[in-house]
Amino acid sequence: MDHQILIAVLLLSPLLGFLINGFRFRSQSYVIAGTVATLAVTVSFVCSILLFIELLALPAESRRITAHFFEWINLGDLNINAAFVVDQISSIMLLIITGVGALIHLFSIGYMHHDKGVTKYFSYLNFFVFNMLILVLGDSLVTMFVGWEGVGLCSYLLIGFWFSDSAKAAAGMKAFITNRVGDAAFLLGMFILFMTFGTLNFYELNALAPTTMEASWLGAVTLATLMLFIGATGKSAQIPLYVWLPDAMAGPTPVSALIHAATMVTAGVYMIIRLNPMFVAAPNTMMVIAIVGAATAVMAATIGVVQNDIKKVLAYSTVSQLGYMFLAVGVGAFGAGMMHLMTHAFFKALMFLGSGSVIHAMHEEQDIRKMGGLRKYLPVTHFTFILGWLAIIGFPFFSGFFSKDEILWQSFSSPRGHTLLWVAGALGAVLTAFYMTRLMALTFWGKSRVDKNIHPHESPWTMTVPLIILGILSVISGFIGVPHAIAEFMGHIPNYWQQWLAPVIRPLPIEELQSVTHTLSEEYMLMGISVFLAMCSAIFAYVVYTKKKHIAENTAQSLKPIYNLLDNKYYVDEIYFGAIINPLVKQSRNLWYYIDVNVIDRMTHVASDVATNGGKLVKTLQNGNMQQYAMYVSLGLIIVLSYVLMR
Amino acid sequence: MNISIGLADILLISPVIVLFLFSLIPLTTKVLNKNVEQSPATTLVVALMGLGIAAGLLILFGGSDQTIFNGQLLFDGLTKWAGLIAIVSAAAGIVLLYENPSTPYRQFSEIIFLALNSVAGMLILISAINLITVFIGLELMSLSLYLMTAMSQEQKLSKEAAIKYFVLGSIASAIFLYGVSFIFGSTNTVNTAELMQVAAQTIQADKLFLFGIIFVVIGFCFKVSIAPFHAWTPDVYQGAPTPITAFMATAIKTASFAAFLRIAATQVFQGSQNLVDVLQWLAVLTMTVGNVAALVQTNLKRTLAYSSVAHSGYIFIGLITVGLSANSAYSATAVVFYLLTYAVMSIGAFGILSMIEKSENDFVTVDGLAGFAKKQPALALCFTIFLISMAGLPPVLGFFGKLYLFGAAVSEGLIWLALWGILNSVIAVYYYLRPIVSMYMKPGDTDVSDNRLYASTIMVIASAIFIVVVGLFSGPLFTMIERSLS
Amino acid sequence: MNIGASSSILSLIIFLPLLFALVISFWPQRQTLRELALGFSLIQLAVSLLLLRDFDSTTAALQFTEQFTWIERFGISYFVGVDGISLMLVILTTVLMPIMILGSWKSISEQVKGFHVALFVLQSAMLGSFLAMDAILFYVFWELSLIPMYFIVGIWGGARRIYATVKFFIYTMAGSLLMLLAIIFMMRLTPEVTGGAISASLLDFYKLEIPFIAGDFFTPQTLLFFAFAVAFAIKVPLFPLHTWLPDAHVEAPTPGSVVLAGVMLKMGTYGFLRWVIPLFPDASSHYAWLFIALGLVGIIYGALVAMIQPDMKKLVAYSSVSHMGYVILGLFVMNVYGMGGSLYQMLNHGISTGGLFLLIGMIYERTHSREISKYGGLAAAMPIFTIFFIIVTMSSIAVPLTNGFVGEFLILMGAYQYSFTASIFAVTGVILGATYMLWMVKNIFFGPAGEIVKASEHDPEHRLHDMSKREIAVMLPIVILIFWMGLFPNTIMDYSKQSINHLLQNKQNYSLEVK
Amino acid sequence: MSMDAVLFWFLSIVVIGAGLSVVLMSNPIYSALSLVMTMVGVAALFATLNAYFLAGVQLIVYTGAVMVLFVMVLMLFDLKRELQAFSRGKITGFFKIAGVGVLAGLLVGVITFTTQKTSLIAEGSPLAADIAAQAASGADNTKILSENLFLKNILGFELLGVLLLVIAIGVVALSRSKGGTHARD
Amino acid sequence: MLETSMFSEIGLNHYLVLSALLFTIGMAGILLRRNLIVVLMSIELMLNAVNISFVAFSKYNMNSEGQVMVFFVMTIAAAEAAVGLAIIVSIFKRFKEVNIRFFEHLKG
DSSP, X not given: OHHHHHHHHHHHHHHHHHHHHHHTTTOOOHHHHHHHHHHHHHHHHHHHHHHHHHHHHSOGGGXXXXXEEEEEEXXXXXXXXXXEXXXXXXXXXXXXXXXXXXXXXXXXXXXXXTOXXXXXXXXXXXXXXXXXXXXXXXXXXXXXXXXXXXXXXXXXXHHTSSTTSHHHHHHHHHHHHHHXXXXXXXXXXXXXXXXXXXXXXXXXXXXXXXXXXXXXXXXXXXXXXXXXXXXXXXHTTOTTSTTHHHHGGGSOHHHHHIIIIISGXXXXXXXXXXXXXXXXXXXXXXXXXXXXXXXXHHHHHXXXXXXXXXXXXXXXXXXHHHHHHHHHHHTTOHHHHHHHHHHHHHHHHHHHHHHHHHHHHXXXXXXXXXXOOGGGTXXXXXXXXHHHHHHHTTOTXXXXXXXXXXXXXXXXXXTTOOXXXXXXXXXXXXXXXXXXXXXXXXXXXXXXXXXXXXXXXXXXXXXXXXXXXXXXXXXHGXXXXXXXXXXXXXXXXXXXXXXXXXXXXXXXXXXXXXXXXXXXHHHHHHHHHHXXXXXXXXXXXXXXXXXXXXXXXXXXXXXXXXXXXXXXXXXXXXXXXXXXXXXHHHHHHHIIIIIIIIIIXXXXXXXXXXXXXXHHHHHHHOOSOHHHHXXXXXXXXXXXXXXXXXX | OOOOOOHHHHHHHHHHHHHHHHHHHHHHHHHHTTTOXXXXXXXXXXXXXXXXXXXXXXXXXXXXXXXXXXXXXXXXXXXXXXXXXXXXHHHHHHHHHHTXXXXXXXXXXXXXXXXXXXXXXXXXXXXXXXXXXXXXXXXXXXXXXXXXXXXXXXXXXXHHHHHHHHHHHHHHHHHHHHHHHHHHHHHSOOBHHHHHHHHHHHHHHOHHHHHHHHHHHHHHHHHTTOTTSOTHHHHHHHHSOHHHHXXXXXXXXXXXXXXHHHHHTTTGGGGOHHXXXXXXXXXXXXXXXXXXXXXXXXXXXXXXXXXXXXXXXXXHHHHHHXXXXXXXXXXXXXXXXXXXXXXXXXXXXXXXXXXXXXXXXXXXXXXXXXXXXXXXXXXXXXXXXXXXXXXXXXXXXXXXXXXXXXXXXXXXTOHHHHXXXXXXXXXXXXXXXXXXXXXXXXXXXXXXXXXXXXXXXXXXXXXXXXXXXXXXXXXXXXXXXXXXXX | OOOOOOTTHHHHHHHHHHHHHHHHHTOOOSTTHHHHHHHHHHHHHHHHHHHHHHOOTTOOSBEEEEEEEEEGGGTEEEEEEEOHHHHHHHHXXXXXXXXXXXXXXXXXXXXXXXXXXXXXXXXXXXXXXXXXXXXXXXXXXXXXXXXXXXXXXHHHOOTTHHHXXXXXXXHHHHHHHHHHHHHHHHHHHTHHHHTSOOOOBHHHHHHOOOOOOTTOTTSHHHHHHHHHHHHHHHHTTOTTSXXXXXXXHHHSOHHHHHHIXXXXXXXXXXXXXXXXXXXXXXXXXXXXXXXXXXXXXXXXXXXXXXXXXXXXXHHHHHHHHHHHHHHHHHHHTTSHHHHHHHHHHHHHHHHHHHXXXXXXXXXXXXXXXXXXXXXXXXXXXXXXXXXXXXXXXXXXXXXTTSHHHHHHHHHHHHHHHHOHHHHHHHHHHHXXXXXXXXXXXXXXXXXXXXXXXXXXXXXXXXXXXXXXXXXXXXXXXXXXXXXXXXXXTHHHHHHHHHHHHHHHHTSTTOOOOBO | OOHHHHHHHHHHHHHHHHHXXXXXXXXXXXXXXXXXXXXXXXXXXXXXXXXXXXXXXXXXXXXXXXXXXXXXXXHHHTXXXXXOOBOOOHHHHHHHHHHHHHHXXXXXXXXXXXXXXXXXXXXXXXXXXXXXXXXTSHHHHHHHHHHIIIXXXXXXXXXXXXXXXXXXXXXXXXXXXXXXXXXXX | OHHHXXXXXXXXXXXXXXXXXXXXXXXXXXXXXXXXXXXXXHHHHHHHHHHHHHHHHHHHHTOTHXXXXXXXXXXXXXXXXXXXXXXXXXXXXHHSOOBGGGOOOSOO
């Protein structure tokens, strides 16, 4: 019972924060609003920790705390409860969401203090946390879907937070609709699962998941998982539905940190890990996921190389990193995926907040070409940003290093992996190192290109404290899940992460695992190659963007077509608009014009015209001449007589 | 030949006698009063008394299923009900007459005299089972009407209407009579009761008889305005003074249909499938012509005239059903019920028009009703009720009339006729809605010609109440009529 | 004091509004008319809640039945009853009524008396058609509902009101007359099952076994099925019979739109559920594909066409076409999810689309424009209004925790159970629905201040003031219902579960018991 | 050719010829006079059919009364020449003439080809033998007629009285009404 | 044989055909003549045709009822003529015209 209360408090405290701030949305007192919101999330964080401790106390196999509140939808065989589960996976998510969330709330107090809609902002933020908690805690796909759409809604509201800019409002709408495409597939996936297994509860589904692998592409499990994966591509910004995420940077920067880096966008990965037995049973889906993940990782990284907006760079980086996570889950490395999810949450949140600090300092200037040399104005930001940078480029023994290399290794060594996947992953790592270094170089290092009117200054403590905490986490968090190879090397550090997750992760089938064997040396070699290449890339970028600018410009000039292609993000938006959206709108107009107006209404009018013309005919016949009338009588008589005689 | 006329004959025919006598009272008074017209109100009261007494006598003796005058007249349920409808609607027509600008008040007693005798003719027409008596009744009814039409204060259109009605009506009479002569020649009788026994066989064997029947049927078709014999209807309805139009659309139509019903009830149609077919086509043609023509009218009276044609088509469906069904009481009841329905709503609708007309030359257009609802909410509501009822929308009487009528058709397997009737109802809705649109939804200041038209107002409101109340409780009335018809 | 639902509570529910209408039409004071009407509607709501309280949701049987002979000759009776299928629609009708009256407080300024009389008569007719268990009685109420609606659109409507109202009337009338013919035909068949007497009772109709030959269109059951189905499809409205709806909605005054979308359209879908499917099980199954296809076309077509509408009301009207397509889809997949979802979606659509129309009405009162392109940036000027609008929008696009999700989810699930292809088409509606609604929200509320907002800034007389207390009071029940129904759907679905299960299990020989 | 036949053919030629000239004469006075001729011919035809009483009535009522009325009215109007005696219009004219022709054809066809009633006395007449016996003499015929008229059809007879009264009063009233011949205004 | 019998033996059909011809002549008159009085005369022609038919049938059926009818028809025809003429006279008084052409105001 006390679990139930704990979970209730965990869930309701952000909701309460939302309501409190929501009802006084006109208030401009950022202190009250911020305090309320931050407190609400902090309460949740405390609950999360308590729950985590309770979980720790439970034996490994039965680490599961459930809270059943009420029956939600109950019809036929469908039985969906408002029930929530804290287990190994969701407890990690809980900690990330509430922990990082609380930090970002704190950061926001400083960041948003001058904004008129600050109370509204905090209420949205709290509401987001509430929905995210439902997403991760829900015990069934439908409950998850509640949060799934709920975070989408919050994302929509927060992206369009500065709604008077119509581009920003449009970005919010784009995010929601793109997500809806995924959601539609998600719904289909749910239906397939329900009709196949008769339940939508995660545990029941996982227990029912077939142990034999499904070879067919059209098998129920494959189809269902594919559909769910499409849902995940929407939420987690994978090809082909990633297009909304870069635009989503229109929202306030802490929002980007919370929603579009740390939490919401990882929901797809989380969902796949939640249902990992089901996905394991569908190798075809896994293959698709891995390929999509790898492709996204590379593609987003290439775009990131040429972006000049600090947040856009981070956004593409996020897309790219999410690609890694999908690559991981696609090859069956669920633990590694989850690990990367967590480390990414730390360092990407850190970098977003850092960029927020920069933007704050630069008075809303986001173009990195107009920055440079900020190191001296923003020491704390710079320092923490460096930590994040090192983490993301996989600098050894920073958190990103552990998770990313585990993913790369798994993509090579897993029975569902492939050399090409590893190549793609490594290429992505190289590119990541390049563009992140470029970002650092252009923003913090080199000569200042800052506008004379702008006097950058370090942010207040509410903003720097979260940066520092996240920086620390970015550095150390990798150590809780040190990969096997490195652990060997570092002296048998236990992999707490794997141990923790093991009970809820279904390993790949034993026969598959036995089919491939890899040696430790291979692992070292590959790790060495990737790290080496990444470091080279980083150094190259450093050199190019701090010392020898002309190289970059020359390259851009000489590779104009490629540069343009990347600069225009492979024209994906244009293709979507040109091939789908615009024709759809145009055809809709035609549809309305031709079908509604010219067919259906026309038919109605024709029918009435027929009647009216009939009436006019009768009117003509009724010409007022009584002899004419007598003629009708006689003709009528004749016709009747003749007709009757005909038989 | 021992034929005596007894008390029973006199009692049964007493409504006719009463009507005739009462028709003479105002006239006699006028003559005695040095040819000076007494107050129209008195005349009206006398006329209404006469009609009232006649109605009472009809109720008292009417439905006794007796034939009198050697099988000339039959007083059965049909006589009683159709007679009552005719008398009551005639009374309503007279009330309208009393307050209409086209009425020649200096000759009000003459008009009333003609009207009451016309009603007497109707009673004869309704009760006659001898075709020649039918003819006499028909002529008594029609000739009075022609004269009434011609006597309007309005000089141009009413005269034209009268002459058109007269000439075409005479052709119809001739056709009817020619048919009677053929029937007489073939069967040696013109008594419908006797005809009933031989009709079905004779019609197959004897083409002359078939022709006779067709001529008679077409004679009636003319009177009840079945297309293509309807052409006089819109012109005459429009040209005649509105109260007389009301009289024509209700009393005359009821009486003609009742007599027609007697022909149909002889089951004579059953002998010739072709005849049945062609009658069905006539019904379809009538409904369609009436409704589509009404769609394009602007003059409200003419619209209602065409609508009257369309309603004849609906009733004609019932009539065909009567001609086909073995147990015709139900179908006949449906027809009589519809006649009642149509009479009440027509009286009401024409009554409203009559009240709006400002002078004998005034005619009401559809758009001319604009703003009526603001000036006269009660009357506008009544008019709406009449129109809704005519359109056959529940819960008012018109719906139930149609329900029973189409129900009868469906039960005889004439589903396609019912379908056609229903299709037509849809067309009809459009033009029934237009006056409502005008009254309620368009700005304007249409008002009644005089706020002191008490008699008409009472009559119109009573009709509306009747339509609503009887509409809701039509079951007992239907059962009552059916019981007296079977 | 324990006010129990007496045996004649249904008659009370049906005829109380008529009585109210009568009282209002003779009420001498103009000033207190609205308050009176509001009070009456609340009384009516209370009475209907009594019904809800005493309703037994554990049975599929017909409850609170009353049967009096009406027209004995044809076995037509005044026969009313309520079961799980109709109960919630009755409540929906009575709930929306006070909201509508309150919503029209300012917008209806002419002929106030007539307006409220029409509203109450309309309410009575609608309740009657939900509760009638006799074919003719049903038909009477069904058609009766047209007349006040006709006046509401025609008198208090917009510029093209007459075209719209006549179109509405004739479309609906055309369909329902076919139904009348079918009813008459079926009454002729009833002696088979009643042992000689004609009957118009629905329960006797249920007993009929009307011959059906698959593939032969001209068999009685097929023809009757289509006669009924067309009548209801026009009312729903199902593509391609929907074109009257946008016109009617655009021209109708706010309460007219609300009642049209909120309740009247439900009469069509209710008809399918109460009449078509149980009466003609073979034909319904055999031609289910057709209606599913039309429902799907309606979903997608309605959404696509809504997307390009420049007028808010027209957009919402086409969204109704889309939403009602879902309902039809759910009904004809003939499984418990589809049907349960459909029944739920009927309520949802009534509430959320009704809410949208109310909101559009409020903004129209202020600016006298419904052209989306003239708006923009309204969120800054009217934040509370924006909040309400977005909440209702979310309900309309079926975001979870709002009512819309539950219905749509169940219907889609039902569609999937019927066919994967059908569900693929159906879910596109989910995407498109979000597209057009958000497009509208974006263009009205977000972006830089548009023509109207700018004009209002400079003109103190036309300043856009945010929602008044009354307007909040109008919207609050709707928002509460949206969330209540989204969070606790069982509290509402429990009432209809038995009836739906009963229908699905005994589709071939459906019958209703009388409790 | 019996005398009867000769008489019939003569009379029928007269009737048809006169009837045609009623229709075809463009001067209404000539039409009226032709109508008199027709009436007389019809009266004679009645006589050939043993309906002597009716022949008399025909002569008195029609030629005597009705025709006088017609001629009088014509005189009253003083119509010397008709401007447009016949209706115009090619299509309608065609339909009218064709219609009349077809109607005549239909009637004659049905009369001659579908029945073979060549005799003037029905075989096995349903009436009583006494009538058959009395039928030979015209005097008795009138008696039977009068009995029939005053006993069996007394109602019709009385009604005709009413009708004539109504017509008389009505016509007078019409003539005195506004715009009538004897209007007081 | 047929020739002789048709000409020499006068039967019912002869009278009926005569009546039919007269009837159609009357009909033609109504359809074609524009003078209202002539139209009225044509109506009389039709009624006379009917009378011939009645009398012929009366003789054929040996039923004097036919003759009674003729009597009635004649009376009514006279009454009709009276009414018709009265209306025509009143029309003439108003319009100075009895040509049908002038009475086409009511139409459509």
